[in-house]
Amino acid sequence: MEIRGTTKLTGLFGYPVSHSLSPVFQNAAFEHLGIDCVYIPLEVKPENLEIAVEAIRVFNFVGVNVTIPHKRSIVNFMDEIDEEVEILGVVNTVCNKNGKLKGYITDGKGFVKSLKEEGKFTVKDKVAFILGAGGSAYAISGALVREKIGKIYIINRTYENGIKLKEHLKEKMKFTEVEVIPFEKRNERDYWKEADLIINTTSVGMKEGDVSLIEEKNLAYASFIYDIVYNRKTELIKSAEKLGIPHLDGISMLIYQGAISFEIWTGRKAPVDVMRRRLYQFLTGEGYNKKYGD
Ligand SMILES: NC(=O)c1ccc[n+]([C@@H]2O[C@H](COP(=O)([O-])OP(=O)(O)OC[C@H]3O[C@@H](n4cnc5c(N)ncnc54)[C@H](OP(=O)(O)O)[C@@H]3O)[C@@H](O)[C@H]2O)c1
Structure with a gap:
């Protein structure tokens, strides 16, 4: 992946964020589809959340993911929220359209999609x-x-x-x-x-x-x-x-909820197999086929 003057930004707001696996598979997806965009971990302390949200507009981020401890508090800073956010009161995905920020939650949809597509x-x-x-x-x-x-x-x-x-x-x-x-x-x-x-x-x-x-x-x-x-x-x-x-572990949900975020930001179908393979390579250091037989 080459960072250029034209490269757009996405990332993850959380505190802490250093354990996150999302940069691994989100960047794999951008690279695979040749999208000039990068996903970076962004450590945001609770007291800095409002100013960090403003930075989404200032730096023209395509969007961000949101994790602990900001999922509930960030709702207050959204211009618009998805129907499911209205019910649950939490956001894990923000999409920036010309400075207007819309909040989504992709956990439930990601879970069900992984159950259908990977779990059959x-x-x-x-x-x-x-x-x-x-x-x-x-x-x-x-x-x-x-x-x-x-x-x-x-x-x-x-x-x-x-x-x-x-x-x-x-x-x-x-x-x-x-x-x-x-x-x-x-x-x-x-x-x-x-x-x-x-x-x-x-x-x-x-x-x-x-x-x-x-x-x-x-x-x-x-x-x-x-x-x-x-x-x-x-x-x-x-x-x-x-x-x-038959069973699935949390890696499947993690990838599918991230795939839905990717689709919200890019409007493109997420390359789920590529994202999964890259994550397993990262986790095992051995390669997906060898360790998991898929
Ligand atoms: N795979 C993914 O994409 C994904 C996404 C989100 C979360 N997760 C994982 O899901 C887990 C829960 O996350 P969350 O955000 O839902 O957490 P949460 O809101 O803090 O809820 C934790 C739940 O676990 C229960 N619990 C905690 N310790 C327990 C214990 N020792 N014995 C029995 N029950 C216990 C709590 O019961 P009480 O009501 O009694 O406290 C509560 O129901 C974490 O492992 C997280 O990493 C995975």
């Missing part, structure tokens, strides 16, 4: 078990409802947060086929007989030594398991492999 799993009328009731659980459950999921069970450590998500789905999305299973009852077997899709949206699995929230015997009923944690192979994913259940 159809959501309609299925029963999903969602572990967690944090930010990503809101985005993912909303996207599942849009895809006409049949029923959602929520399991969350803090029961009240599970109930809040249930109420959110009822009020904002008019979805009533939703139940909260108390955390301490999560391994009671009867529930799991209904499971088609199990999704871990908690941060459990990120750390070495984290054990899976669900006993392995209860996973066997599922036809698909998705763990959105992406920094390591979790015990949940290891169990899915052992049981021979």
Whole structure:
């Protein structure tokens, strides 16, 4: 990639940002399509967010991604927001059209797209078990409802947060086929007989030594398991492999949510295979084909 006088800018606002994988696959996509644009990590302290948003206009950025801790606070600085941002109150993608900034959230759409395209799993009328009731659980459950999921069970450590998500789905999305299973009852077997899709949206699995929230015997009923944690192979994913259940990890969602951001900025179809291959090369240092057999 050659940076020239004409090169346009995109990047990631976050604090910290040094761990981010997005520059790897976004720049691979620009390079592959010959788009004269670069994606850079931009460390923005919370107190500098407003001035950083102004810099999007000043430097005529095509757009930016937004991560922790700015996803909620940046909404206040947008000229326009997408319909889904109105419901969720968070932004992970900003698009700059002649100085007008529009905020989008691509997490839920990216999740569902990865499930369809990479997982070959159809959501309609299925029963999903969602572990967690944090930010990503809101985005993912909303996207599942849009895809006409049949029923959602929520399991969350803090029961009240599970109930809040249930109420959110009822009020904002008019979805009533939703139940909260108390955390301490999560391994009671009867529930799991209904499971088609199990999704871990908690941060459990990120750390070495984290054990899976669900006993392995209860996973066997599922036809698909998705763990959105992406920094390591979790015990949940290891169990899915052992049981021979089709599964995806958080790398897939990461790439697809980034691919949607790319499409918003460029109007071009994102080269998802190129983005994925470059990221796996980066992560393994060995090459995608060798390590992952795709
Ligand atoms: N692949 C991707 O593209 C992608 C995108 C977004 C996020 N993620 C990953 O998703 C995970 C969650 O992110 P988030 O933004 O949704 O976080 P969040 O809003 O902070 O929510 C965290 C959730 O995890 C639960 N939790 C935390 N520690 C737990 C524990 N020890 N035992 C049981 N439950 C626990 C919390 O339960 P309480 O309500 O009880 O606190 C809450 O439901 C992170 O690993 C993040 O990296 C991946």
